[in-house]
Amino acid sequence: MGGPTGWWTHDTSPRPDDAPPSSDPASSWSHIVEETPDPHGPFWVTTEQAEKLVPRIESAEKVGKVDPFLLEILRGLTGQ
C-alpha cells in the first residue's frame, strides 16, 4: 500500500513476514538447536526442577491443554 505520492511506503519493499518461515532456512529450529550440547551442561532439567515444573504443566488440565508427552517425561524425571 502506498501513500498519495507512492514514495513513502515503497510498494515493492518486502515486509519481514512476507515469506513463510519454512522458506527461510535460518529461521528453522534445525539451524538453532545444538545437536551435541554439553552432556553435563546446566541446561539439562534436573529432578528438582522437574518437580517444580510438573504442577505447572499439570495446571493446563484445567483448560484441557496439557501436553501428555511433556508431562510424562517430567513425571519420569521425578520418579512418579
Place this chain on the structure above:
Amino acid sequence: MIWRKSARPRAALSEGGYETWVTADRSNTLTGYDGGLATRQTHLIYQDGRLRTLTLTEWERLAGFPDGWTASLPTSERYGTLGDSFHPGVAEWLGGRITAVHDGLTAHPTLLDPVTDPARAAVEFDQQLALFPV
C-alpha cells in the same frame, strides 16, 4: 521435540491459574527475565532421551548473533544482554527501509524542498493523516 510456553499464569496455580505449553512451531521472544534455569525458561527440548532447555549458544542463534558472541560476559549477564538485544536482522531490514525511503526522496526532490506553499503542504499532510484513521 521442542515446546514453548504459550501462556503464563494470570493467577497463582492454587487460585485457578494455569500455564500452557505447546509444540514449538516457532520460538518465544527471549527476555532476560526468562533466562537461566529450566524453571525460568520458556522453551523445553527433548533430545536423545533427555529433557533440557535452551543453551546460551541457542539463545545467541535465536537473537541473530554468531555462536559465542556473548561468551566474554558472566553467564547471568549473557541472558540479560541477549534478552535486551535488538535482532540484527530486524535492524538490517529497518536500515534497508530507511535507505529505500531516502532513495525515494532523492527520486522526488520536491519532497525535500522547504515548504513554500503552506496551503498545499497542509492538504498533503491531511491526505497522509487520512491513511491512519483513529
